[in-house]
Amino acid sequence: MSHWKEQQSHSGGKNIMGSNGPEGRGSQRLHALLRHLQSSNSIPTNANNFNSESANSKRAAVLICVFEGVDGNPRVFLTQRASSLSTHSGEVALPGGKREEGDADDVETALREAKEEIGLNPSLVSVITLLEPFHTKYGVTIIPVVGILYDKDAFSPVLNPAEVEAIFDVPLDMFLKNENRRAEEREWMGEKHLLHYFDYEVGNKKYVIWAVTAAILIRAATVLLKQPPAFLEQRPKIWGGITENDMIILQNRSKQ
Numbered sequence: 001m002s003h004w005k006e007q008q009s010h011s012g013g014k015n016i017m018g019s020n021g022p023e024g025r026g027s028q029r030l031h032a033l034l035r036h037l038q039s040s041n042s043i044p045t046n047a048n049n050f051n052s053e054s055a056n057s058k059r060a061a062v063l064i065c066v067f068e069g070v071d072g073n074p075r076v077f078l079t080q081r082a083s084s085l086s087t088h089s090g091e092v093a094l095p096g097g098k099r100e101e102g103d104a105d106d107v108e109t110a111l112r113e114a115k116e117e118i119g120l121n122p123s124l125v126s127v128i129t130l131l132e133p134f135h136t137k138y139g140v141t142i143i144p145v146v147g148i149l150y151d152k153d154a155f156s157p158v159l160n161p162a163e164v165e166a167i168f169d170v171p172l173d174m175f176l177k178n179e180n181r182r183a184e185e186r187e188w189m190g191e192k193h194l195l196h197y198f199d200y201e202v203g204n205k206k207y208v209i210w211a212v213t214a215a216i217l218i219r220a221a222t223v224l225l226k227q228p229p230a231f232l233e234q235r236p237k238i239w240g241g242i243t244e245n246d247m248i249i250l251q252n253r254s255k256q
Helices: 028-038 106-118 172-176 212-223 244-255
Strands: 058-068 074-081 094-099 125-130 142-149 164-171 183-187 191-202 204-209
Touching: 028 058, 028 074, 028 125, 028 142, 028 212, 058 106, 058 212, 074 106, 074 142, 094 106, 106 125, 106 164, 125 172, 142 212, 164 172, 164 191, 172 191, 172 204, 172 212, 183 244, 191 212, 191 244, 204 212
Parallel strands: 058 142
Antiparallel strands: 058 074, 058 094, 074 164, 125 142, 183 191, 191 204
């Protein structure tokens, strides 16, 4: 089943899966990633109305901004929310936020928020896909927007101190590995699921990536790197439920 829906973006007139941005730059792996997504041709059943114009004050979008690391492998930007914020203060998050009345679509929401939070110019980002919505227990519907930053050197972060305390980047494939990961079993809406925590250290700073941010990045890594996670994911059904890879892991465990 595919994971993207091609749509016309009103943000500068560019198309998802389109050609905006300096595609002539960047690694072969990023171009291979783009070709893989372009070869898909169906829409997941739980990804309908990605760009619904219906009134939803609790609709949000986040930007998964992928770029090439020094080792040639994909990395993504994350932020630490300002400690002064009234909700989720100090937590790790993807750039993004709630959709505003003037936003044409989810892509524009994600790009606008990234510019406001970390100073990322939307013209530097080639938006390639949307992932299926994630619904939180707070009633917020989050649309993950995936974009490629081909020219990382053109981006000089400018943090909005009212919203962001720090910016850092991590390897995308860390969200498929068991290393530096732990999980807790939780129950939501009468169903058990796993809440994943990923520990990451850069310099002398330690970060914990967890909850819906971790879930979105597990999904993004699975889709973009074309690999299942090495662990039992066990998402809530509202996020797509048990995956095919989960079934394989559970079957193997039952044989042990």
